[in-house]
Amino acid sequence: MLRAYVRGVGDNFGWRFLAVLASAYVGVKGLVNILTISNFLPYFRDVLDIRGAQYQALFTVARLPSSLKALIGMLSDTVPIGGYHKRYYIVLAGLMGGLACVLLAVLPLQDFGGGALAASLVFLVSLEAATGTCGSGRGGWEQGRPQTRCSLVRAGG
Numbered sequence: 001m002l003r004a005y006v007r008g009v010g011d012n013f014g015w016r017f018l019a020v021l022a023s024a025y026v027g028v029k030g031l032v033n034i035l036t037i038s039n040f041l042p043y044f045r046d047v048l049d050i051r052g053a054q055y056q057a058l059f060t061v062a063r064l065p066s067s068l069k070a071l072i073g074m075l076s077d078t079v080p081i082g083g084y085h086k087r088y089y090i091v092l093a094g095l096m097g098g099l100a101c102v103l104l105a106v107l108p109l110q111d112f113g114g115g116a117l118a119a120s121l122v123f124l125v126s127l128e129a130a131t132g133t134c135g136s137g138r139g140g141w142e143q144g145r146p147q148t149r150c151s152l153v154r155a156g157g
Contacts, residue, residue, distance in 0.1 A: 006018070009021075024132050029129050029132065032097075032125060032126075032128065033126075033129055036062075036126060036129075037063075040059060040062065040122065044059075044118065047109070047110060048109060048115055048118060050115045054115060055115075058115050058116070058119035059119070061120075061123060062120075062126060063126055065123065065126040065127040065130035065131075066126060066130055072089070072127075072130055072131055075089075076089040076131075090131055090132055093127050093131035093132065094131075097124050097125045097128025098128070100121040100122070100124035100128075101121075101125060104118065104125075
């Protein structure tokens with residue numbers, strides 16, 4: 001069933017769309033989220049010595065962008081930057097998320113008040129993942145092909 005679905009989406013939208021879809025959901029959302037979530041607790045507990053309720057509050061703030069994907073999508077659809085609805089939002093979020101990753105790797109956060117700054121940087125990384133995988137449209141891939149509109153959400157093509 002999955003093979004038929006992938007083949008149907010590939011036939012309707014082409015291999016480039018499948019590559020974008022795979023990179024967004026496997027690469028950006030999957031890899032970034034797994035690495036962020038799996039390292040958050042050990043980093044905060046062992047490096048920053050943050051535990052309990054404070055950890056839960058910081059984790060909630062850091063993961064907030066995942067809950068705000070609809071808002072991010074609505075914002076990018078209604079307030080385009082440079083005439084493009086999503087392009088510059090993704091670029092801006094990617095730059096901020098990349099910078100946040102570098103800062104997480106090189107700054108001795110335990111010397112900078114630790115938790116709040118680290119949670120803010122993880123927030124930016126989560127924002128990058130959420131911005132790259134949100135939105136109400138599919139970027140115009142279906143234009144000129146009205147028969148394909150539901151093939152992305154219907155398993156089996």
